[in-house]
Amino acid sequence: MTDVLAPPVVAPPEDLVAGHDHEEPHGPTGILKWMTSTDHKVIGMSYTVTSVIMMVIGGAFAEVIRAQLWTPDNKLVSLAQFNELFTMHGSVMIYLFAGPFAFAALANIIVPIQIGAPDMAFPRLNALSYWLYLTGSITLLSGFFVSGGAANFGWVAYAPLSNSINTPGAGADLWIGGLLLTGFSAIFTGVNITATVFYLRAPGMTMFRMPIFTWNLLVTAILILLAFPVLTAGLIMLYCDRHFGTHIFSVAGGGVPVLWQHIFWFWGHPEVYILALPFFGMVTEIIAVFSRKPVFGYKGMVFATLTIGALSLGVWAHHMFTTGVVLLPFFSIMSLLIAVPTGIKMFNWIGTMWRGQIWFSTAMLMAVGFLVTFLIGGLTGIYLASPPLDFFTHDTYFVVAHFHSIVMALVMGAMGGLYYWGPKITGYMLNETIGKIQFWFLFIGTQIFTLPMYLLGLRGMPRRVGIYPLHTSWQYLNQVSSVGALLVGISTIAFIVNVAYSWKKYPAGDNPWDAHTLEWFTTSPPPHHNFYRLPQIRSERPTWDYNHPGHSAAEHGHHHEQHEEVSVP
Amino acid sequence: MSTEAPETPRQRTGGMRTEAKVLLGLGLFFGAMMVVYWYWGHENAGSVMMFAGMCLCFLPGGYFLFWSRRMKVRPEDQKSATQAEGAGVIGTFPGSSIWPFTLGMGAFFVVLALVFGVWFLIPGLGLVAWAAFGGTAEGRRGGSH
Numbered sequence: 001m002t003d004v005l006a007p008p009v010v011a012p013p014e015d016l017v018a019g020h021d022h023e024e025p026h027g028p029t030g031i032l033k034w035m036t037s038t039d040h041k042v043i044g045m046s047y048t049v050t051s052v053i054m055m056v057i058g059g060a061f062a063e064v065i066r067a068q069l070w071t072p073d074n075k076l077v078s079l080a081q082f083n084e085l086f087t088m089h090g091s092v093m094i095y096l097f098a099g100p101f102a103f104a105a106l107a108n109i110i111v112p113i114q115i116g117a118p119d120m121a122f123p124r125l126n127a128l129s130y131w132l133y134l135t136g137s138i139t140l141l142s143g144f145f146v147s148g149g150a151a152n153f154g155w156v157a158y159a160p161l162s163n164s165i166n167t168p169g170a171g172a173d174l175w176i177g178g179l180l181l182t183g184f185s186a187i188f189t190g191v192n193i194t195a196t197v198f199y200l201r202a203p204g205m206t207m208f209r210m211p212i213f214t215w216n217l218l219v220t221a222i223l224i225l226l227a228f229p230v231l232t233a234g235l236i237m238l239y240c241d242r243h244f245g246t247h248i249f250s251v252a253g254g255g256v257p258v259l260w261q262h263i264f265w266f267w268g269h270p271e272v273y274i275l276a277l278p279f280f281g282m283v284t285e286i287i288a289v290f291s292r293k294p295v296f297g298y299k300g301m302v303f304a305t306l307t308i309g310a311l312s313l314g315v316w317a318h319h320m321f322t323t324g325v326v327l328l329p330f331f332s333i334m335s336l337l338i339a340v341p342t343g344i345k346m347f348n349w350i351g352t353m354w355r356g357q358i359w360f361s362t363a364m365l366m367a368v369g370f371l372v373t374f375l376i377g378g379l380t381g382i383y384l385a386s387p388p389l390d391f392f393t394h395d396t397y398f399v400v401a402h403f404h405s406i407v408m409a410l411v412m413g414a415m416g417g418l419y420y421w422g423p424k425i426t427g428y429m430l431n432e433t434i435g436k437i438q439f440w441f442l443f444i445g446t447q448i449f450t451l452p453m454y455l456l457g458l459r460g461m462p463r464r465v466g467i468y469p470l471h472t473s474w475q476y477l478n479q480v481s482s483v484g485a486l487l488v489g490i491s492t493i494a495f496i497v498n499v500a501y502s503w504k505k506y507p508a509g510d511n512p513w514d515a516h517t518l519e520w521f522t523t524s525p526p527p528h529h530n531f532y533r534l535p536q537i538r539s540e541r542p543t544w545d546y547n548h549p550g551h552s553a554a555e556h557g558h559h560h561e562q563h564e565e566v567s568v569p
Numbered sequence: 570m571s572t573e574a575p576e577t578p579r580q581r582t583g584g585m586r587t588e589a590k591v592l593l594g595l596g597l598f599f600g601a602m603m604v605v606y607w608y609w610g611h612e613n614a615g616s617v618m619m620f621a622g623m624c625l626c627f628l629p630g631g632y633f634l635f636w637s638r639r640m641k642v643r644p645e646d647q648k649s650a651t652q653a654e655g656a657g658v659i660g661t662f663p664g665s666s667i668w669p670f671t672l673g674m675g676a677f678f679v680v681l682a683l684v685f686g687v688w689f690l691i692p693g694l695g696l697v698a699w700a701a702f703g704g705t706a707e708g709r710r711g712g713s714h
Contacts, residue, residue, distance in 0.1 A: 006655040028665060036665040119662050124669050124704065131673025139680060170684050177680040184676070198588050198633075203644030203655035207587035222595065226622045239683065262614040306591065310598040313622050314606070317615070327610035334602075529662070534652050 006202075007531040038123035039528060043130050044108030045425065048418075050134060051101040055411075056492060057141070058092035061085050063489050066449075066482035072470045082466030083152035084171075088143070090155030091175065095182050096137045098410060099271070102278040103224065104129065104189045106417050107217045109425055111193060113519035114211045116202025116537070118529035121195035125188050132185035140178030143171035151175035154464060156268070157238065159249035159260040164242040173242070176235050183232045190224030193217055202518070204537035208302070211517045211540060212295055215302050216281030219309040223270045223277075226313060231267035234260065258323055265316035273312040276406070277305060279413030280345060283367045286420050287349050289515045290364035291356025297348040298540060304341035304348075311338045321390045328387045335385035342378055346371070361513075362435030366416030369443040370409045376447075377405030380454065395464075398457025401450045408446040408488070415442065415495065423508030427524045431506070434498040441491035449484025452477040516541030584646040585637045592630030599623040666707060672700035 028036055037043065065085055068076045077085065112120055120126045143150030148169030153162045157175070160166060197210070197218045210218075238260065240246040247253020249260045288295045295301060314334040317326035349371055358364065380402040383389045393399060415438070423429045456477050461468060468474055511520040521543045522531050535546040545551065603619035606612070644650040675696030682689035 006652070006657060006659050033665070035670050036667045038663045038666050038669070118659055123662055124666050127666065127669035128672055131670055132676060135673055135677035135680075139677070173684040177683050180683075181676060181680055198585070200659070201645035203650035203652055204647065205645050206648055207591075209648075218591075222592070222626075226625055230618060259614055262618075266615065266618045306594070310595055313599055313619060314602045327606070327612065330606060330609055528664075536651060538648075 007534050038127050040120045041109050047105040051097050054096040061089035066485040069478045072468050079466045084150045087151050098275045102275050103220050111217050113530050114214045114517050115205050117200035120192045122192050129185045129188040132181045136178045136181030143174040146170040159257040176239050183228050187228045190221040193221035209540045212284040212301050213281035216277040219305045220277045223274050227267045227270035234263035261320050265319045269316040270312045279410045282417040283370050283413050286363045286367040286416050287352050289513050290359045291353045293356040296351035304344040307341040321387045322394045363416045363420040365439045366412045370412040374409035396457035397453045397461045400463045401453030405450045424524050429506040429508045431502045438491045438494035441487050445484045445487025449481050452481040516544040584640050584642040585633045589630050589633035592626045596623045596626030668700045668704035
């Protein structure tokens with residue numbers, strides 16, 4: 001262990017490289033380095049790579065599902081295999097890709113650097129989080145290799161379908177076990193992020209000077225701590241019902257099946273914001289930097305994030321309107337209220353771009369694509385918050401389309417984050433031309449694949465079916481949707497090609513985007529313990545203040561008109 | 570270096586106040602929501618979970634509030650703090666450690682015991698115990714660099 005000294009103010013790096021606190025560790029190298037590292041950047045990179053691999057696996061399942069739905073009575077996969085595929089597609093994407101990517105991949109690398117910290121507050125706990133995530137992913141996916149196949153009760157595992165009579169076999173238990181491991185991994189990450197933000201900020205980095213990305217991760221971490229233990233408890237109850245003869249979720253023994261839905265969605269709806277808030281943060285940073293302006297309405301953004309976090313605990317039963325046992329007006333009102341802070345964010349993003357000098361890099365395109373796609377998903381979410389409309393569309397493709405608009409928007413945010421922070425993390429840029437090709441495939445593909453699903457839902461096609469009645473408009477719309485899914489798949493391939501093509505080709509420099517926040521003050525990639533030096537922090541964009549001394553540092557964008565021409569490539 | 574910004578007056582107390590406010594504010598909201606939900610819907614599961622959520626916010630939030638009145642203001646709570654004020658040891662951080670991996674593998678085997686049989690608990694709990702001892706000892710003697 002090393003006592004880490006605070007970095008001094010703007011001293012030349014040479015003076016400090018020799019100092020013992022900034023030495024690279026003489027620790028192990030190679031695979032042993034990967035296994036033993038407690039550096040948040042190495043762990044964050046492991047998370048990033050693992051979760052992108054999970055996205056590719058989950059995406060492959062999606063392509064098979066869309067291929068199966070090409071014709072009404074396709075024999076590509078059996079119906080049993082189809083059940084496994086849509087269950088594992090949802091599970092992999094939500095539990096193993098979107099969640100960990102959102103709060104533990106880029107966040108793990110960027111949050112400590114944005115607030116001037118040398119590492120996460122609990123580096124060994126951080127490493128444990130990753131190992132639990134990796135082993136949990138392996139556990140979940142190994143269901144395909146046991147007799148009876150993987151879990152096939154949908155990613156929500158509703159009782160009584162998930163009990164030992166209706167779903168026997170090891171696949172379901174592996175699903176429960178995998179989620180236990182990834183659940184604890186998430187809880188530990190939540191603890192770590194909260195402690196880091198509360199206790200490891202640099203001098204002058206007050207809470208209301210933290211970058212919006214860090215604020216969003218703080219609220220995400222608090223939501224993780226509120227929500228994930230509920231899921232973990234629910235999974236243990238489910239396991240007891242399956243194996244120890246308890247009857248918590250079965251009517252036969254005096255239990256209540258709908259209790260599972262309450263528990264699951266009490267985790268599940270905050271989880272939606274756990275997935276979304278980090279990407280909101282990424283998009284906020286990207287839009288501000290590439291519009292050459294401070295974030296418009298900084299405090300409004302923070303309060304909107306906190307409001308979303310507060311409301312997210314009171315909306316879970318809008319997934320359960322059709323059970324007939326939930327308080328419809330309460331959950332409808334709460335769900336509709338969430339549109340207000342989300343709308344504030346939407347207008348603040350537009351306000352940030354307004355009259356800015358917009359640079360349409362790949363990251364910015366992804367962020368704008370996020371805004372459009374998220375708006376479609378968000379507005380259809382408002383329909384679904386209304387019980388009469390939900391009764392009509394529940395368990396149809398309309399719901400599937402709604403949340404795929406949302407999550408595909410998040411994928412665009414994720415890709416924007418990779419293009420924006422990739423140079424900082426690796427020291428090398430990605431190719432912009434391939435990036436733009438990737439964006440257009442992703443953006444157009446997403447709309448082509450989700451919009452027909454809305455129509456399918458309104459025409460009554462239920463979700464989770466592998467075959468459907470011969471019905472001309474259903475088949476036609478499914479085929480359009482499958483083409484869109486193929487385009488999205490091509491965009492993922494374009495990303496992989498880009499990583500291979502740009503491998504160590506374009507050195508990035510410390511601050512290629514002329515960005516605002518502290519991570520752009522250090523080197524690319526940052527040294528062990530992150531900083532050789534720190535600037536004075538006088539606003540929420542210290543690096544910009546340092547690089548543009550002509551501007552008075554004013555907090556929260558209360559700058560007068562900026563006329564300085566910024567030379568950017 | 571931008572030093573033209575007007576220096577704000579130095580605070581003497583009130584460190585960690587924002588942190589406390591965030592948590593207490595969320596807790597108060599969950600509490601209010603729970604009361605409305607309970608009187609309107611009489612549904613147990615959700616009310617209990619919202620109550621627990623409220624407690625989870627009040628516990629650390631109250632702790633921070635308690636200390637914010639008593640602690641010295643930290644440089645990170647001070648708007649006009651200079652980097653020099655933060656000089657000194659930030660904390661003790663491990664350079665590398667094998668024990669998180671060992672503990673993770675132990676937890677993996679414990680979970681496999683849920684599926685494939687109790688005998689998996691032997692390597693599982695063994696690794697967990699080994700990691701617990703190893704990690705604690707590493708923390709005591711200062712650990713690897």
